[in-house]
Amino acid sequence: MPNVTMAVSGPCATVTLARPELRNAFNDELIGELTAAFRALGERDDVRAIVLAAEGPAFCAGADLNWMRRMADYSREDNLADAARLAAMLRTIDTCPKPTVARVQGDVYAGGMGLVAVCDIAVAVETAGFCLSEVKLGLIPATIGPYVVRAMGARAAQRYFLTAERFDAAEAMRIGFVHDVVPAEALDARVEAVVQALCRAGPAAVGAAKRLVRDVAAAPIDDTLVAQTVEAIADIRASAEGREGVQAFLHKRAPRWLT
16 A cells, blocks of 8 residues: 555645554655655646645654664664655655645644645644654654744744644644644635645746745845846746736736636
């Protein structure tokens, strides 16, 4: 049985964690399948948005217990290789050229927090719980750390990395870790609304806007950054999609990517 399933419906692809009996916890196979799925979908011209979903009551509980038992006997070299595979998966999702949406239908623990953090947009049910539980095991959330800190901010991370406290969806939204919190019965409708908004925009522009956020978020606003942004807007204005979008707006018609 696959650990991850993939389906494409129109312009939207859905990648689903399919280990509900194990709370969709990571193992080597799931990491490999998730990496391959996002690489493949990122290269497809017909895919305009990707939803990351999960089966069962939990979104992702972090590391699989059997995987953790094996890791207990790993050498440092083994641990380096293992962590590198997880890091590659997170990087693949984070840098996927298509916009990504986390559909958080249940609890998120440890490494699962990294999965939510690398998605561009996160929508959670109001009953979901969140926890960076690593220090309880004498570990740290190192591999997921850069993405989680970026998502929730350093001050919130300072608390939850150190205390391993569980926090609810309302707190996750307050600190910026998720964007929307909804009742369970409204989750699919809210995710669909986000996907529709993504698919109404110019596909090349969405990809460029995603890169823009990454480029400017931590950069000083200096002459180099200003020059980069000037070049970026000039390039996209001169592109076929940019010209089409402006002409469609001026002539009060739908752009070609919607027809």
